[in-house]
Amino acid sequence: MSKHKGDEAEKRAISYLEDLGYKIIEHNFYAKKLGEIDIIAVKNNIYHFCEVKSGNDYESAINNITPSKLSKIKRSLNYYLQIKKLNVAYCIDAIIVTPTNIDLLENITL
Template sequence: MRILKGKSGEDKAAVFLKKNGYSVVKRNYRAKTGEIDIIAEKNGTLVFVEVKTRSSDAFGEGYQSVTHAKQEKIIRTAEFYLMENNPEKLCRFDVISIDNDKITHIINAFGA
């Protein structure tokens, strides 16, 4: 059930990004350090997106669960992506939180 909810949230996030002028480069990129839900691009900037989906606010908003440890894991995984693909682009890290179908896009949520 959790996997289906996460996949559904990632699908909604991808549609949201496309509607807002982003192109989705890769979904569910995996490296030995972890996974990045969505890698997108807009205006020459590569955007690594963590998607959090919640159907209840009992534990707060989804974006609140992106801890410092999770951020570090995403940054290390992004470094693997960059080494493999060697893009000469600006990069940033965003979080998309989907809480009871409300989408919150936090641009430049954390950084290296």
């Protein structure tokens, strides 16, 4: 997928979250040598570390969330909490963006 398509999917995901009442704290947070978190949002005092995946259909997008990717997100979010000195409730979410739909999967784990 091109960077342009990925950026567009993230913009759609941000708008979607805002419509649901989430406050966007940051997007494209990069933790050097650890990985990137696409969107960091807060709702009801819970931090949501969101991975955005897009594709032509739901299956192709969701299959890109691998154990390796989740591990990188976990390391990056721990780094984020440490540097921001936060002790908060949080979860890892996936936002699946297709040409016709957006799905939010809260609290994904393996």
